[in-house]
Amino acid sequence: MVLFNCGCCNIVAALITLVVVVVAYFKWSFQYWKRRNLPNLKPTIPWGTSTDPFKPDVYVGLQVKRLYDEMKVKGWKHGGLFSITSPTYLVVDLDYLKNIMAKDFQYFVDRGFYYNEKDDPLSAHLFAIGGQKWRNLRTKFTPTFTSGKMKMMFQTLVDCLPNLLGKIESGCDTQTPIDIKEVLGCFTTDVIGSCAFGLDCNTFKEENSPFREYGRKALQVQPLLMLRLVFAMLCPNVAKRLGVTAVPKDVSGFFMKVVKDTIHYRETNKVSRNDFLQILIDLKNQDSNALTIEEAAAQCFVFFLGGFETSSTVMTFALYELARNPHLQEKVRHEINTVLDKHDGKITYEAIQEMKYMDQVINEALRMYPPLSILTRKCVKNYKVPDEDVIIEEGVLVIIPVLAIHYDENYYPEPEKFDPERFCDDNKKARHQYAHLPFGEGPRLCIGVRFGMMQTKVGLTTLLKHYRFTVNGKTQEPLKMKVDSMITAAEGEIWLNAEKVKIGEEIIASE
Numbered sequence: 001m002v003l004f005n006c007g008c009c010n011i012v013a014a015l016i017t018l019v020v021v022v023v024a025y026f027k028w029s030f031q032y033w034k035r036r037n038l039p040n041l042k043p044t045i046p047w048g049t050s051t052d053p054f055k056p057d058v059y060v061g062l063q064v065k066r067l068y069d070e071m072k073v074k075g076w077k078h079g080g081l082f083s084i085t086s087p088t089y090l091v092v093d094l095d096y097l098k099n100i101m102a103k104d105f106q107y108f109v110d111r112g113f114y115y116n117e118k119d120d121p122l123s124a125h126l127f128a129i130g131g132q133k134w135r136n137l138r139t140k141f142t143p144t145f146t147s148g149k150m151k152m153m154f155q156t157l158v159d160c161l162p163n164l165l166g167k168i169e170s171g172c173d174t175q176t177p178i179d180i181k182e183v184l185g186c187f188t189t190d191v192i193g194s195c196a197f198g199l200d201c202n203t204f205k206e207e208n209s210p211f212r213e214y215g216r217k218a219l220q221v222q223p224l225l226m227l228r229l230v231f232a233m234l235c236p237n238v239a240k241r242l243g244v245t246a247v248p249k250d251v252s253g254f255f256m257k258v259v260k261d262t263i264h265y266r267e268t269n270k271v272s273r274n275d276f277l278q279i280l281i282d283l284k285n286q287d288s289n290a291l292t293i294e295e296a297a298a299q300c301f302v303f304f305l306g307g308f309e310t311s312s313t314v315m316t317f318a319l320y321e322l323a324r325n326p327h328l329q330e331k332v333r334h335e336i337n338t339v340l341d342k343h344d345g346k347i348t349y350e351a352i353q354e355m356k357y358m359d360q361v362i363n364e365a366l367r368m369y370p371p372l373s374i375l376t377r378k379c380v381k382n383y384k385v386p387d388e389d390v391i392i393e394e395g396v397l398v399i400i401p402v403l404a405i406h407y408d409e410n411y412y413p414e415p416e417k418f419d420p421e422r423f424c425d426d427n428k429k430a431r432h433q434y435a436h437l438p439f440g441e442g443p444r445l446c447i448g449v450r451f452g453m454m455q456t457k458v459g460l461t462t463l464l465k466h467y468r469f470t471v472n473g474k475t476q477e478p479l480k481m482k483v484d485s486m487i488t489a490a491e492g493e494i495w496l497n498a499e500k501v502k503i504g505e506e507i508i509a510s511e
């Protein structure tokens with residue numbers, strides 16, 4: 001009995017000691033920013049200033065917006081946060097942001113994403129890798145996205161339009177509402193499948209096309225996967241030694257096989273096409289050290305992921321807002337018809353470049369619904385914040401609050417209102433350049449910005465030329481954003497009604 005009591009006492013004492021040590025460690029860690037003269041928001045055990053990953057109530061952009069708003073109210077230009085116990089830095093002031101993203105970029109070359117080249121070669125893509133390796137790859141790929149190359153791919157993109165129109169037409173004929181997010185997801189999957197892999201992904205014909213399924217799966221955020229990635233980002237070396245992977249095994253198996261088979265087919269049959277994969281094959285064959293087949297596959301994978309969901313998101317939200325604002329929809333349609341009339345009614349690369357109001361509409365949709373609602377940078381060498389007595393130490397993750405900036409009333413009065421006039425030349429000039437960050441900024445700016453804009457404009461032009469859209473009552477309004485998606489997306493479907501625009505029936509836009 002005495003022995004049992006002693007054993008129990010020992011266990012209890014050990015547990016109490018453990019709790020005390022853990023709590024003391026958290027308390028000590030939470031002093032990090034104070035010790036470095038930077039104010040920080042109040043952290044709590046165990047998640048620090050982050051939201052409990054098992055119970056997120058809003059999506060990540062809004063979680064960070066809350067932190068940004070709290071700092072802004074306190075008049076801070078920047079401030080400290082804690083991801084569990086890891087110090088994280090949030091930038092509020094746009095000049096500080098410009099320093100980090102562009103002027104002092106050499107301190108913030110990396111994004112801090114986890115990748116594992118050995119066990120998960122598909123994860124070592126341009127978005128995730130850092131340092132010199134990133135510089136080398138970025139230099140190699142920049143010529144892939146010039147306007148000349150975009151022009152070359154334009155026809156491949158236009159060839160995907162009939163399937164899109166066919167889908168809307170069938171909804172129109174049967175007067176059934178259209179799940180626009182799904183339809184546009186199929187369209188951009190077809191486009192990027194064709195432009196990145198040179199393949200017909202068959203997404204409109206095959207309901208569960210593997211490209212669509214695996215693409216969707218690659219972008220889903222499950223709490224356990226998220227936790228694994230947070231751990232891997234905080235301790236990348238340990239994670240790599242443990243063989244932690246970032247891309248789900250089945251997803252990586254599928255894409256790796258598609259790329260290997262396609263390269264094999266083209267090389268054996270001496271086939272060449274105007275697409276991203278061909279540019280990668282040519283690079284690989286120029287010099288055997290330039291690119292391995294795994295590296296080529298990883299880049300194709302990121303072009304695929306970067307290309308389909310971002311652009312379909314922008315198109316979906318732009319159409320939704322235009323459906324809610326019929327006078328703005330008529331104004332874009334008027335521009336489309338005026339420009340296309342000058343180009344024999346054809347959607348050409350040159351015609352698309354002339355559509356300035358369309359640009360404004362897309363930019364406003366990107367402001368309200370940026371597909372990436374936050375961005376990150378990782379400090380790679382100690383950095384003194386100009387005019388402040390603060391050092392950001394190597395290894396600290398920097399959070400760029402894209403959504404929060406896009407909804408800051410100082411830059412955009414009535415931020416909830418869809419108003420493309422915010423992006424007319426005069427209004428754009430009057431605003432800080434870093435107040436609009438849908439494609440990021442600085443040397444790590446989205447490499448596919450031209451392709452993304454081209455694809456979005458072509459899709460919207462063809463749809464708005466032929467159909468007039470209104471919101472169907474089945475849509476759950478106000479829209480609520482999905483909490484478990486890396487890319488901004490509405491919870492549930494966005495249902496639109498489409499009605500054919502009759503020739504000569506176009507309403508002249510009145511403002």
Ligand code: HEM
Nearest residue numbers: 127303306307310311372438439440441444445446448452
């Ligand atoms: C509307 C469409 C798109 C949006 C809104 C978008 C947005 C972004 C953003 C915000 C970043 C991060 C920039 C930063 O950290 O400063 C990024 C990076 C990237 N995007 Fe896009 N993107 C789009 C289309 C595309 C397309 C079509 C491709 C490829 C075909 C692509 C490929 C990439 C790649 C590879 C990176 C990493 C670049 C690097 O780190 O060097 N994106 N994109």
